[in-house]
Amino acid sequence: MGNFIEIDEEFICEYCGKKVEKLGYSCRDHCPYCLYSKHVDINPGDRMEKCHGTLEPVAIENNSKKGFVIIYKCKKCGKTRKNIVAKDDNMALIIKLSSNPIIEN
Numbered sequence: 498m499g500n501f502i503e504i505d506e507e508f509i510c511e512y513c514g515k516k517v518e519k520l521g522y523s524c525r526d527h528c529p530y531c532l533y534s535k536h537v538d539i540n541p542g543d544r545m546e547k548c549h550g551t552l553e554p555v556a557i558e559n560n561s562k563k564g565f566v567i568i569y570k571c572k573k574c575g576k577t578r579k580n581i582v583a584k585d586d587n588m589a590l591i592i593k594l595s596s597n598p599i600i601e602n
Contacts, residue, residue, distance in 0.1 A: 500540070501540070501541045501542060504524055504544075505520050505521070505523065505525050506519060507519055508525075510530065510533060511533075512531050512551060513528060513531040515528065515530045517530075523583075524542060526538075527554075527567065527569075527580050527586075529587060530587055531590070532567060532586060532587060532594070533551060533554060534551075534554075534569055534578075534580060535551065536548045536549060536550045536552050536573065536574065548571060548574045550571040550573025551571070552569035552570070552571055552572075553569060553570055553571075553572050554590070554594055555569065555570045555577075556568040556594055556597040556599045557582070557594045557595040557597075558579075558599050563581050564581065565581070565582040565591065566579045566580065567579065567581075567582060567591075568599060
């Protein structure tokens, strides 16, 4: 596992089209409105992944050290990824995802 590279930047969500502001206290790695992300990192923040597919939020897990974590499945390559839930994430979608079974690659 490589080092965590902190990148906190604004972007336009490729899934829902909304403007996403910087997170401000950590790295913004997914859209807080629809929870979708983009498969761009091999290790957090490195932007070395060649896939660039859409990461679809498919489930939520409760990690004892990190809190709630979104589990993603890439719609292009099928790999799973995980990202910590942000303070401003859409809680209605988090609750809905929490009823889905957790998948692993």
